Amino acid sequence: MSELLKVSSNPHVRARMKTDNIMLLVLSALLPSAFFGVVNFGLRSLAVLAVSVVSAVLTEYLYEKLMHKKITIGDFSAAVTGLLLGLNLPSTVPLWLPVIGNVFAILFVKQLFGGLGQNFMNPALAGRCFLLISFAGRMTDFTWDGVSSATPLAALKAGESVQVLDMFLGKTAGTIGETSVIAILIGAIVLLWFEVIDLRIPGSYILSFAVCTLLFGGHGLDFGFLLAELCGGGLMLGAFFMATDYVTSPITKSGQIVYGIALGILTAIFRYLGSAAEGVSYAIIIGNLLVPVIEKVTEPTAFGREPFWKRGKKA
Template sequence: MSTRTIMQCVILALMPASIFGVYNFGWYALFLICITIATTVCSEWLYNKITHHKNTTGDYSAVLTGLLLALNLPPTLPWFEAVIGGLFAIFVVKMVFGGLGQNFMNPALGARCFLLISFAGDMTKFAFDGHTGATPLAIIKSGNGSVNLLSMFLGRIGGTIGETSTLCLLIGAVFLIAMKIIDWRIPLVYIATFSVFALLFGKHGFDLLFLAEEICGGGIILGAFFMATDYVTSPVTPMGRIVFGVVLGIFTGLFRFYGSNAEGVSYAIILSNLLVPLIERWTVPMAFGQVKEKKGGAQ
């Protein structure tokens, strides 16, 4: 498959969650999606024009970056902040390091974390049905109130535009796995590791309902299947992908249960991206016919 085809498949897989996000939050969510995608595409075209490089917008990677960033934004975010996020994703995280294939972290998540630091108030303001309130994860963490698991699975809750419907995200995930666009190791090991961490250290004991709420709430499904599996910022070796998934699950558990924030997926993926070179160094299989060099010289 070409890069263009892979990007188009991932965009197609995100359509159920995107359409539901617009249905769930209204037309302003669609406006944020469109303006963020327009920003990332125009930014990449402009960077290539200024630096006299070949136009790379035709590979659809900028479109995917814009869509993923938009799906990670609150549906009430001011539009100019979404534009700033798109500019940061392309100029700072992607193109400055050499473009697609050279970036050391996921551009969409890098931009989201930048926006969380720069506009913390707007990035943590969530509205649903015209009312602003805490997300289900925040309610669970505070212990003040109850949540509805079925609503969390279907997506009729507050949150970012694309993370609320576990059902829609799983439909897209099954499509990507069936088309062999992504490897099952990273997302499944990630979710399995987080599940074990949550049951052992989540301070709720062996509570499967609590675990289901933690998985259906927040960005674990979106992050596990659509961002942690990014070709550029994830390991290429099978064992490396397993180790990567374990690290992701541990980081997410630490941030969620021992940090001040109820989420943690974005920071977990970015930190794990930084560890990919070490993970690959430790897990690259030895070529046939070679042996490890022992102290004192080759054996």
């Protein structure tokens, strides 16, 4: 009975699409990236993805079983977390690595904060950042076509030239799911078509990052460099599949735009001022932490009520 009294923040929207339907659509939209990753990196990547999904679902099931809580693996949110984390891993990682990442993501970031809808940051990205900090060497060991090589973003940062078309198609080194922009966009179109997401967050994210790149990327109005930065790393995967997470992104429409702009600026700061070539994961994690502030600032003013910054002031 107590669960019936829990009311989420407004706006309250009635929709025929339930959580499991949404998660199944997200899983379907991720399949093109997963399929290309397996084709590009071989069956080893399929093993990484399978272990990642199974470990995420199993961690959620065991925790809820041991804590005598309602089993929620049927909403497929744990499977989405596992697949997203797997797509953010190199194909060369040992198979125990996605297990550790998913235990951290599901147990410490999601379940210990109350489960789906209560986590304060994206679990998959939290797991990836945890692995990057803990196992930096294994998380940055990229192999493509049987040869260890740097990612295109690392080559760009070192002043080397890259092939933008190869980056768009995915014929480059990188994590399993981030290399093929065209595969990611196919999945994004699926989410947009079924109105699971809209363009406010990914559009403002990509546009603000593009502006920062042209102004502060150090290459002026070099659109070849801009396209390479847009196609490289996890920008497209992060913009369409992780920044748009319902739980960790703003509810207000104007807040979503502010959030996307903040992500674009943060990603540019990490890429151009930091020592690493990539920065999407950390940018989205920090953006998740800023969501309460963004929602507070962009809260619509009710009719007959003063804006929050005027409340409490004497006339």
